[in-house]
Amino acid sequence: xxxxxQDPGPFNVPEGATVAFNxxxxxxxxxxxxxxxxxxxxxxxxxxxVYSSGNEDGRxxxxxxxxxQYISLLIRDSKLSDSATYLCVVNAKAAGxxxxxxxxxxxxxxx
Amino acid sequence: xAVVSQHPSRVICKSGTSVKIECRSLDFQxxxxxxxxxxxxxxxxxxATSNEGSKATYEQGVEKDKFLINxxxxxxxxxxxxxxxxxxxxxxxxxxxxxxxxQANEKLFFGxxxxxxxx
Numbered sequence: 156x157x158x159x160x161q162d163p164g165p166f167n168v169p170e171g172a173t174v175a176f177n178x179x180x181x182x183x184x185x186x187x188x189x190x191x192x193x194x195x196x197x198x199x200x201x202x203x204x205v206y207s208s209g210n211e212d213g214r215x216x217x218x219x220x221x222x223x224q225y226i227s228l229l230i231r232d233s234k235l236s237d238s239a240t241y242l243c244v245v246n247a248k249a250a251g252x253x254x255x256x257x258x259x260x261x262x263x264x265x266x
Numbered sequence: 267x268a269v270v271s272q273h274p275s276r277v278i279c280k281s282g283t284s285v286k287i288e289c290r291s292l293d294f295q296x297x298x299x300x301x302x303x304x305x306x307x308x309x310x311x312x313x314a315t316s317n318e319g320s321k322a323t324y325e326q327g328v329e330k331d332k333f334l335i336n337x338x339x340x341x342x343x344x345x346x347x348x349x350x351x352x353x354x355x356x357x358x359x360x361x362x363x364x365x366x367x368x369q370a371n372e373k374l375f376f377g378x379x380x381x382x383x384x385x
Contacts, residue, residue, distance in 0.1 A: 198376035
């Protein structure tokens with residue numbers, strides 16, 4: 156089993172719609188969680204950290220479910236510019252504080 | 267803000283040659299530099315972790331004699347792909363973790379990546 160797993164997609168989303176997807180992690184000792192956005196052949200960019208209580212940043216909402224070991228990302232009112240690959244990133248300090256990346260979920264927002 | 271400058275952005279080379287990729291941290295000191303490789307439609311795979319002034323720690327399956335990493339200063343780390351072959355063609359990207367302040371947390375600052383194509 157991969158340490159961090161994501162549905163690769165693509166999720167085809169009509170402009171203005173809501174899309175949500177999850178990421179599961181296998182290491183129960185994981186302590187920090189992030190969502191990054193990556194455009195094709197570009198560096199990943201931090202979208203948001205994921206906190207235990209859940210957090211929201213504009214149209215983006217992230218949730219953490221420790222019991223089931225997954226995090227989620229929800230995008231409301233999707234824009235064409237939201238088309239990208241969203242990477243789930245997990246940090247397990249016991250593993251040397253290394254960040255482990257999921258394979259990414261591709262989102263395509265269409266007019 | 268903190269920036270990591272990576273170059274070259276794109277390299278095309280002949281099989282058997284060596285290629286050096288540089289990452290410089292601007293406006294902050296990078297105590298730790300991570301090097302990743304990403305094949306098309308796949309995730310970033312950590313190749314190695316380097317701390318300034320010490321030897322890099324390589325991930326399982328990554329040949330340390332083929333991928334030479336040097337992190338001689340707090341602002342510069344290099345990855346040299348020695349005797350490159352077509353299967354080494356990939357997107358290589360560095361990321362840095364800083365020494366103190368806002369850069370001392372878990373947030374990583376990424377270089378812009380290097381697309382290596384070996385003919």
